[in-house]
Amino acid sequence: MSQMSFGDSEYASKRKRTRRETFLAEMEQIIPWTILLNLIEPVYPKAGNGRPPYPLKAMLKVHLMQNWFGLSDPAMEEALYEIASMRQFAGFSLTKPIPDETTILNFRRLLETFELAPEILARVNGYLSRKGLLLKRGTIVDATIISAPSSTKNAEGERDPEMHQTKKGEQWYFGMKAHIGVDVDSGLVHTVTTTAANEADVTEAEYLLHGKEQVVYADAGYSGADKSAARKGLEWKIARKRGSVKAMPEGREKLVIEQAEKQKASIRAMGEHPFRVVKRQFGYVMVRFKGLAKNTAQVVTLFALSNLWMARKRLLAMTGKLRPQVAC
Incomplete structure (x- = not known):
């Protein structure tokens, strides 16, 4: 020593x-x-x-x-x-x-x-699967925007050409998107992809499936994802657009649909948890590097670490060393 x-x-x-x-x-x-x-x-x-x-x-x-x-x-x-x-x-x-x-x-x-970040995620998930913590019977697909510096006050005098701007609600964002496939049973991330921020969520849907799921949950941004031949044979539970539900006449049919949408939303909420860990627990709210490749490596690593963090209480319980929950 x-x-x-x-x-x-x-x-x-x-x-x-x-x-x-x-x-x-x-x-x-x-x-x-x-x-x-x-x-x-x-x-x-x-x-x-x-x-x-x-x-x-x-x-x-x-x-x-x-x-x-x-x-x-x-x-x-x-x-x-x-x-x-x-x-x-x-x-x-x-x-x-x-x-x-x-x-x-x-x-x-x-x-x-050596592009080891995806393999780190895969090996962490293999480890969690062997512990019985990752079941893969269903998938939640979701995406979040990671901001990038929009300033041109740098050596090149320009913004990162691999990042783009997009409008969400009434606000404009510049950066990239992290797309994830989340296990319905555990809330752990099994697949990660990245794109520029202006890429539509639905275009990444098929890349977020591992192929063994029976059901897929998604928000209204994935409307039409079930139409692809590669995605047929699955039960798709895609949120209806709010406007279409609001426009329905009051009655039993609307009430049933509203209840069904509420149930789907409660399950989709689990897909937000990894984003919360990465952004709030680990403080990753802005890209650190230039270009998608380097930032993708970090994003994939962060989701591998978020899986371990979210599963830590169950893993510690298996070792008999469970401690009270703390934040870093």
Whole structure:
């Protein structure tokens, strides 16, 4: 074990446990480390080729903390120096070198280059399926807009050409869309795609299905999704447009339809939970990078992490280490 610095020793002796510490302790227990390390290890730099690399597990933990806490590469480096709980979670000490922002950047680019984010989601979901937490009998499809900087005050003097603007209600947005397929039984995300913000939700519908579901729930933005030959044979429960329901004459038929729409909406609401975790819990409300590819890698990783966060109480219960719910 490496020698602790005075600061780390003083931190270890304190009594109060912060919410961040509790969050990191829970994540330490529920993340399938071996599964993820086995995925990355074949492409991770080996010792003997230049400067010895940092331990893979430590760099993976740094990468995950970047996503959980919404930190840039420079901010992540500073956090490792300044925040003892984050430094200890990654296994670093002030008495030994800590990864600089370039090393942190290179690790992220390694995952992007080998397109490992989708496989991270797939392996996390495989792990959750084996735990009986992801059933895939039905799917909720939904989408959300992730804003991008609209300013042209940058080196290129232009906005990101892969991002576009769209109007939602009476407001205009500029950025990208994250489209998800959510398991009806668990509320966990099984599929993620991204597009520019102006892409219609319905065009992504078939890419959000895993092929084994029996029923699909969607809002009115997916009207017509059931007409595609590739999507037939499924039971589609698409919301009616509000205007069409309001225009119906008062009577029993309208009441029955309103009750059916309310029931469908209550199920679709489960599809909003992953968005809440990503945007509110992890603070991801604006894209960090330029172009869809890099942002897609981060979005997919965030939904993999949101699955683990939403399933954490059940996973901790399986280990007998259930703690009260906390926020990071």
